[in-house]
Amino acid sequence: MIRFLLLFSRQGKLRLQKWFTPMTEREKKKITRDMTTMVLSRQPRSCNFLYWKDLKIIYKRYASLYFCLAIENGDNELIALEVIHRYVELLDKYFGNVCELDIIFNFEKAYFILDEFLMGGEIQETSKQMVNRSIEASDMLQETMEEYMSKPAF
């Protein structure tokens, strides 16, 4: 099971956080701090896995953005790497050639995509099309609703 997912920049700025198990604010802050220092200090030719307490940390860097995933001990590291990759693919598909700025300015969208992809710490939908379809569906709803709401009432 995935415990949390963090996205942060090369400067250590948090861009997105998702916690799948209950955690106090203080724990969250500490973990975020630990993760950024640990991951950012990794040498270039090192492996993508780390230990943190009893968890395994899987991280991967895409351009200036680090994706960092914590999984439990029995979980498969490689598939976790692919979870990250699939999420990036989904973002890419949605934003069209995604970059860090897209995620900064539309972070709520990034959250929505994540909610369609992972649920309760497990992969919910492994089919790329399906995830996109449901995101689009709700986006569409938004557009239609917004149009509907902004129509003059007469």
Next chain:
Amino acid sequence: MSDVVEKTLTALPGLLSLDSLPGSNKLSSSSKLGNLIRGITELTSKHEEEKLIQRELTSIKEQVSSPNTSMRQMKELMVRAIYCEMLGYEASFSYIHAIKLAQQGTALEKRVGYLAVSLFLNESHELLLLLVNTVLKDLQSTNLIEVCMALTVVSQMFPKDMIPAILPLVEEKLNHPKEIIRRKAVLALYKFYLIAPNQVQHIHNKFRKALCDKDPGVMTASLHIYLQLIEENPEGYKDLTTSFVTILKQVVGGKLPMDFNYHSVPAPWLQIQLLRILCLLGKNDQSTSEIMYEVLDESLRRAEINHNITYAILFECVKCIYTIHPKSELLEKAAKCIGNFVLSPKINLKYLGLKALTYVVQQDPKLALQHQMTIIECLDHPDLIIKRETLELLFRITNAQNVTVIVDKMLEFLRINKDDYTTIDLVGKVAELAEKYAPDNEWFIETMSTVFSVGGDTMQPDIPNSFLKLLSEGFDSVEEDRKLRLFAVDSYVSLLQGEPGKLPQRFLQVISWVLGEYSCLRADLEMDTVLRLLAKLLDMKTTSSETKSWVLMAMTKLCEGGAGVSVARGVSETYSSSLDTVLRQRAQELQHLSQDPELRAQVLPRHTGLEPLEVDSSLSFLDGFVSEALAAGAAPYKPPHQRQEELAQAKALSLEPYGLSLPLSMSSCSITDRQSPTLLSISSGLSGNSNDLSHKGGSSSLKLDGVKRVWGREGYLAQREPAEVSAHVEVPSTLRSPSQQGGADGSHSQTPTHTPTPEPELEKQQLASSLFVGLGSHSSVCLMGKSEPTPQRFRRKARSPASSSGASENISNSLVSPPITVDTLMCNNLLDSHITSEPDVSPLEQTPPLSQGLAAANGSCDEELPDSDVKGSSPSLIGDDALVAADPAPHEEPPKDLLLSSYLPAELSGLSHSEITPLSSDQSLDLSACHVQKEGDLVLVVFIYNSSDSDIQQILLELDSDELEVSCECDGAVGGARGHSVAVCQYSLSVKRPSVHVELVGTVSYQFPVGTPQSVQFSYKLPLSSFIRPLTLSTEEYGTMWLDFSHDTKQNLTLISDDPEPLAASLSVLKKKLQLHVVEIIGMEGIVACRLLQDQPCLMHCRLHAGTLAVWLRSPVPDLPDCLMYFCQRALQEH
């Protein structure tokens, strides 16, 4: 409505082009959030950022609370608030508005509201309760998207106690026509299962339905639950194995829609999930494993594309193959697969290869050998993670031959490692290896010193504890023990002479304990040198007060004569005014004991083994103090529950008269009567505390010596194993059998083949040969025999030294059988072992005759009679025995119980009697006694054996006791006893004042026909439990009596948990051992009654409570509940 929405949903993708979506990007970059973000990036200092955000938050706060803000604006505000929180600024004012937004907004606003809630609040936040209604409403909504959102938020965070409120609605969604809703419902239930498993127990059948869902997505989702369920109970789901195998077959065969492919691998997540499930199902189960061989083979074969995702599947496959019942063909393929991982140039794969090796190396050590050069390379890898994983692997293959090299490597790693968690883990492993395979004393002590200094104060406390325990308990050879301790003392003294300020506190504690305990072994070491070194520790600023108290304890043990006393005085003066009460107490102890050598010798005897100390939980040794305090006018102690009751009563009108209070005029109670004299308890506090703390001894980490080699390449080995073990153990590890030789040569001959080996290569080869020594191709032998390849150096003694086993046997004897064995003997043991220097000898010798006697006593008396007659007819022989035996150990009696029991009065001989205990003797009289339990009575029988040749005419016996009423059945004068014959007296005993153990003091005076009157004194001790008899009552009678009794006590006792009905089992043990009467058992509660001779009732009420037995005892007799509690506790513990 829903139809309309659904239609729009399906039709819209075509209508609105995708291009418009990224457009939203531009839209928001001109929004207020965009402005904020851009504003922040333009700033130069953290301070400015803070100011900007604070300004932003104030403006958000204003707008949020304004009634004119529309939901749409609210959504925008909420996004900004989320952003501020993400930057680490608090925006708690917006939480309630986030909930409002989720409640009142339309679809997208609602969504943002839910998102904000899930980011702001955690499961325990009180505001979440406000969300429950919203979720309920949305779950019932006809709008699919609202339902989806509700399910998402429910699985994200939902208060545990509110689950029942929404559970039926979520369950209902399992039958929803839309697969996305079904899938989310399954995952939500999975989440519920994780946080509150018992809430969803009733819907297991529905999970099965989900597993058979026609939509692969829903089926995949249900596997999460199954993985969890099977992990907890693999047996319950074996019937599903075929289904899982079929699913996997279809997936691997590419039967799923292309949608589910990931980089042209069919549904990898689903595959891995299934492999993990199969792994659990096939573990230790041949027939189930056989079902899956084919599909595993297929999975291995199909995963051939060189991509991460296929390696992920392969890794899971290998793990599965090595876990389930083995099949040689598959194992071979899996081994090859591991090779691909290990040899891969990709660092991630190499890492996983090491992991896989670690996983399988216990079963297949040859694999480690094959890859030894890679392992060596990884050992020097710049990436610490790889290095650590390699050490983990080496840890698994450590044996007595390579331990020094491997431990060296581990310590090297520890010195550069920064991560605390890894350090803690690794330090534990080093300690474990050192203890298990240490080649010699010096190495062991030095390694442990490094462990303590590197591990610092973060390491597991059981490492120092188990180290000290090992030192103090010793091993098989006394000489070795001495050497080890000596070396420890030497090395610690030199450490203290260096820079002790750099050593961690835990290490200092270890050092001070060792010095305190064993400095005396080094004869040429001046005590005051050690004392000065220790005193120096006290002066250091960095020393914690806990360490200081260890140091003070050590000094207490060492201060002896001359200069020592003056150092001690100085120190104790400084600390007797310390603010820390513990330190003050230690300083006081130091002061008193340094001035009183005799008391010191008694409290802290030298050269004693570890004596098991019986803890008197009723604290009866304090009675004297308490009675004095009471006499001086102190208020009697009331247990907390009683105080609370009284408090409750005080609030209401008190209708009852004041309850009986403890009698103020308790006769003074002698401390020596007790099982645990105060002195003993002090010494336990001083010398025993560090050892009694933990017996876990590194149990946290993996133990290897118990690991069995269950299977190998050839298949299952379980049946053949015993034979193999015995065969291999005989082979000394240095001598190699031909086949081993070949293997060893094979592994070493790699060195010469690369003839022009460059220097570093050569080093590596050497390292390899030192690391993998003992792992030759016979390595299976070595590894398996690792439980015993070479004699293990530090083998723990069996947990209890002889004395403790003797003592505990006595205790158990006394409780197991109705006749009660000699408690005095046990006391003697404890005392003796403190006084004599050979604690092990006397109890050992004493135990066998005891148990013999017991066995005989339980046998029928008729049979014994002729036997003892025979012995009785040769008195001279017995007399000799007595003399001989009396010489080496004064209390050792000739095994006369056999014949003495024949002198039991006829009316008692059929009843069970306690052990016949020797009481005392002089040149002409041997006194023994036992007690016989009659239904309404307890009879003490005293045997007076005249061991002289001449007749004794007048024997007078007087008995006295503080706690007992003694009435003589015959008259005080026994009359005479002829030479070598036995006179018997009987007394009936009853309890005056209850106490855990009651004691009688007696004097026998006698006179020979010629000569002066002489007398022998003795004492006899017996537990209160011999006076306990069942009390037959009805439940109603019990009820009325319960309310009348004023003295009570409550305690939680251990339960006999291995029985399906723990309450009934526990009560029957109490019934059997203590002769209680079980009145009734109602569900979780039971009531029990007994009486103390004669007719003093005591009632007991027990209740199962949180895995313990909550016992409440009440009686009209003061102290009786406490005493009885003590016996109940012992009876249950020793069961």
